[in-house]
Amino acid sequence: MSIVKMSKITVIGMAEDKSNVIDALMKLGAVELETEAETSVFTTGDGAEANLDDDLEDYVGPHEFSTDFASVEQTAVSDEELEHTASLDAMTRLEMAIEYLHDLSGKTGKPQLQSATDRQLLEAGSREQEIRKMLHETERLRASLDDLHSQKAQQLGRYDLLLPWQGLEVDLAVRGTARTSLFIGSLDTVDQIAELKEALRQEAPESHVEIFRQDEAHALLAVVVWQPRENTAQSVLRRIGFHQMPLQGEQGTAGQLLEACHDRVKNIDLEIASMRGQLTDMIGNIGDFQLLHDFYLIRSEKYKAMKNISGSRSTFWLTGWVPDVLAEDVVRDLSSSFMTAVDIRKAAKDEEHPILLKNPKPVKAYEVIVEMFSAPSSVKDIDPAPLLAPFFFFFFGMMLSDVGYGLLLSALCGVLIWKVKAKGELGRMARMLFISGIGSVLWGLMFGGFFGNMLTTLSDGKINMPALWFDPMSDPTRLMIWSMIFGVIHLFAGMGARIYILARAGKLVDGLLDIAPWYLIIIGLGLMLGGIGGQLGMYTALAGAAVLLLFGGRDAKNPIMRLLKGLLSIYNITSYFSDILSYTRILALVLATSVIAMVVNLLGFLLGPTPAGIIVFIIVALLGHTLNLALSALSAYVHTSRLQYVEFFSKFYEGGGRLWKPLSRKTKYVELKRDEAAS
Amino acid sequence: MEFMSLMGPVLTMLAGALAALLPGIGSARAVGRVGEAASGVLTEDPGKFGKLLILQALPGTQGIYGLLTWFMVMLSSGMLGGNMDLTWQRGLAYLMASLPIAVVGYYSAVYQGRVSEAGVALVAKRPEEQSKAMVMAAMVETYAILALLASVLSILNI
Numbered sequence A: 001m002s003i004v005k006m007s008k009i010t011v012i013g014m015a016e017d018k019s020n021v022i023d024a025l026m027k028l029g030a031v032e033l034e035t036e037a038e039t040s041v042f043t044t045g046d047g048a049e050a051n052l053d054d055d056l057e058d059y060v061g062p063h064e065f066s067t068d069f070a071s072v073e074q075t076a077v078s079d080e081e082l083e084h085t086a087s088l089d090a091m092t093r094l095e096m097a098i099e100y101l102h103d104l105s106g107k108t109g110k111p112q113l114q115s116a117t118d119r120q121l122l123e124a125g126s127r128e129q130e131i132r133k134m135l136h137e138t139e140r141l142r143a144s145l146d147d148l149h150s151q152k153a154q155q156l157g158r159y160d161l162l163l164p165w166q167g168l169e170v171d172l173a174v175r176g177t178a179r180t181s182l183f184i185g186s187l188d189t190v191d192q193i194a195e196l197k198e199a200l201r202q203e204a205p206e207s208h209v210e211i212f213r214q215d216e217a218h219a220l221l222a223v224v225v226w227q228p229r230e231n232t233a234q235s236v237l238r239r240i241g242f243h244q245m246p247l248q249g250e251q252g253t254a255g256q257l258l259e260a261c262h263d264r265v266k267n268i269d270l271e272i273a274s275m276r277g278q279l280t281d282m283i284g285n286i287g288d289f290q291l292l293h294d295f296y297l298i299r300s301e302k303y304k305a306m307k308n309i310s311g312s313r314s315t316f317w318l319t320g321w322v323p324d325v326l327a328e329d330v331v332r333d334l335s336s337s338f339m340t341a342v343d344i345r346k347a348a349k350d351e352e353h354p355i356l357l358k359n360p361k362p363v364k365a366y367e368v369i370v371e372m373f374s375a376p377s378s379v380k381d382i383d384p385a386p387l388l389a390p391f392f393f394f395f396f397g398m399m400l401s402d403v404g405y406g407l408l409l410s411a412l413c414g415v416l417i418w419k420v421k422a423k424g425e426l427g428r429m430a431r432m433l434f435i436s437g438i439g440s441v442l443w444g445l446m447f448g449g450f451f452g453n454m455l456t457t458l459s460d461g462k463i464n465m466p467a468l469w470f471d472p473m474s475d476p477t478r479l480m481i482w483s484m485i486f487g488v489i490h491l492f493a494g495m496g497a498r499i500y501i502l503a504r505a506g507k508l509v510d511g512l513l514d515i516a517p518w519y520l521i522i523i524g525l526g527l528m529l530g531g532i533g534g535q536l537g538m539y540t541a542l543a544g545a546a547v548l549l550l551f552g553g554r555d556a557k558n559p560i561m562r563l564l565k566g567l568l569s570i571y572n573i574t575s576y577f578s579d580i581l582s583y584t585r586i587l588a589l590v591l592a593t594s595v596i597a598m599v600v601n602l603l604g605f606l607l608g609p610t611p612a613g614i615i616v617f618i619i620v621a622l623l624g625h626t627l628n629l630a631l632s633a634l635s636a637y638v639h640t641s642r643l644q645y646v647e648f649f650s651k652f653y654e655g656g657g658r659l660w661k662p663l664s665r666k667t668k669y670v671e672l673k674r675d676e677a678a679s
Numbered sequence B: 001m002e003f004m005s006l007m008g009p010v011l012t013m014l015a016g017a018l019a020a021l022l023p024g025i026g027s028a029r030a031v032g033r034v035g036e037a038a039s040g041v042l043t044e045d046p047g048k049f050g051k052l053l054i055l056q057a058l059p060g061t062q063g064i065y066g067l068l069t070w071f072m073v074m075l076s077s078g079m080l081g082g083n084m085d086l087t088w089q090r091g092l093a094y095l096m097a098s099l100p101i102a103v104v105g106y107y108s109a110v111y112q113g114r115v116s117e118a119g120v121a122l123v124a125k126r127p128e129e130q131s132k133a134m135v136m137a138a139m140v141e142t143y144a145i146l147a148l149l150a151s152v153l154s155i156l157n158i
Helices: A015-028 A047-060 A062-066 A068-104 A118-126 A128-165 A191-203 A227-240 A254-307 A324-337 A367-373 A385-399 A403-419 A424-447 A454-458 A476-504 A508-530 A536-551 A559-570 A573-582 A585-604 A611-652 B002-044 B046-077 B088-125 B127-156
Strands: A006-014 A114-116 A180-187 A208-214 A219-226 A315-323 A340-346 A670-672
Touching (some): A006 A015, A015 A254, A015 A315, A015 A324, A068 A128, A118 A128, A118 A670, A128 A254, A180 A191, A191 A219, A191 A227, A219 A227, A254 A670, A315 A324, A324 A340, A367 B127, A385 A424, A385 A611, A454 A585, A476 A508, A476 A573, A476 A585, A476 A611, A476 B127, A508 A536, A536 A559, A573 A611, A585 A611, A585 B046, A585 B127, A611 B046, A611 B127, B002 B046, B002 B088, B046 B088, B046 B127
Parallel strands (some): A114 A670
Antiparallel strands (some): A006 A315, A180 A219, A208 A219
């Protein structure tokens, strides 16, 4: 239920073991390496590490560090660098091939995860050449398939061009006779025929126009001109808008060409079918492609880690963070397999280390909310998740208080979690909303909401969903007051956390004098407003204010300044007021959810309980309630988050930490089997 | 006299209409603006659709609050059930009560839209910071919520 304690690990080993040590660390998945910028082994003034410096110099001498170091590192890496860039390229190609083949196989969704053992992955790596040959073959087939498709499109285009000319018994290669030239083509409108004839009669009277076919849209025709007038005739044709047939000049009549075209398309179709067949045979390789992809992925992670590790000609050293509980395992694992010197020391109290949170499952679901704000700082903060989780559950449920909506939301998230097995941020959000949906069901029972007032509407007022507590629509003021009371409890919890943090840092007095009086003031004012307990409220509030007045400015030496500063600290009351008022948004969102649901029911049931009316109701209810659920759940999520971030966190939480990202084997398509994967 | 007896329903109707009208316009403008900005980002990276859609939906709530207020006016005055028997004083009271959400709803939608639009640029560069963009936009919505409460509580007490 807290931030996991971390230890700093320093490993020094032989250069020839470097690669294997990194492999071992990746397999363990328990160490976050510090990058070179953070590593300060040889510059820090810290006692322990300075000693290390001396020791190392004994081994290799200072000389080698300054001169040979760079060159050794460079030549050692450059081969791997080439390999790295090559495998990055191969990874994208593999991804494309996997996606393509997956689509081809007709399966929907994403390519399935396959589980594999370490050995299978390594074995895929050793078959690299063979698998890449298959990849190349897949790409080649795909390229030729694409080529065939474009050839087919081209042939079909020709076919369309030729079709109107079917029946013209002239070889298209004929350009004319000894004395005449022949132009075959079309005009866009029938009117142009007369125009053309007239123009030719005037400028090239020897010409002859033969109409091959005409309809209202356009005309197909052949024009024969006397060769000496060819240029004149051509310019006339151009002016009138005569389109010469693009295929004029090819061997054969239109009919023959059409037939050839038809045969060609048939052949292409056959070829396409065979290509498809060959590609379908390739589908079996998806598994290998996935293995190789993840093999590369792990190798490139490793390469990136290696690049950040310093060393001399014959040694390397690395530092990193490991959770305390895993530290011993890591040390044992490393020292048993390699010749290494491993040093472990616990993080100092005032040392920032990367953050890993450890919480029981229901609270863990809400860590995503914390991380979206900022991971806690290991020095200044406590893990806010256990404190945030119950309040998030409570407020979210209240804002989306509806049994129907809550069930739907949880069901949707349940599908995402267990059926789709959503990973990453989506999966974590689904888990969070799944639990929060249950909260909304509970509050729906309290307020008596099931898709708004659906039961009342459908039964014409005979069946009413009973409210276990009260109906906010009939008594909104009551809900507003309760919203603020719940808000005060929320704020008090945050203030309590602040006092705890101060006490942990040995400043309990500050906590008691600066924070605790506000409990008295707020409770006192609350009692006064509620008219409970007579004068008690006033005295409580005054007592709190007095503490603030006297001690609020205790760092000031001058007594007048001290009182003024104390007075100023009471002015903070405005920020507490606005914080508490901010919780009235709960009422607004409760009303928004239930009123929109009522409107949907009302609109849907306008036709009454007739058969047609029921059908209309089902359609309207489906659309309307889906929309309302989406918008109300979004509002509830956003505004609950806001209450946590702005009102609650401002009382005690700073954030600014960095999440612990251990060096591990990340995979995309392959799920490494548990027994061999990192713990 | 005839005229004054009509004023009640007319003013009530005007109250509801303004409440639904102005925040609705504001939300439409705001959602539109954010949508334009979001589409621009999607040309580069369609994978951000889900995150951007949420940002776009944020300034849409004011329109809903407007509709909610309209409904409350209609329900509380009984006009939803066909009641036309309203005095002009009562009508005027509804009109006044609906002003907070009508005016604040409009402006808060427009300004929330601008924050959301800036949030789109934030998500374009750093998608992991989407929740921060959302909370910043939600800050603006607070005032629409306060205005909604003022309007609704007034209407329920007329």
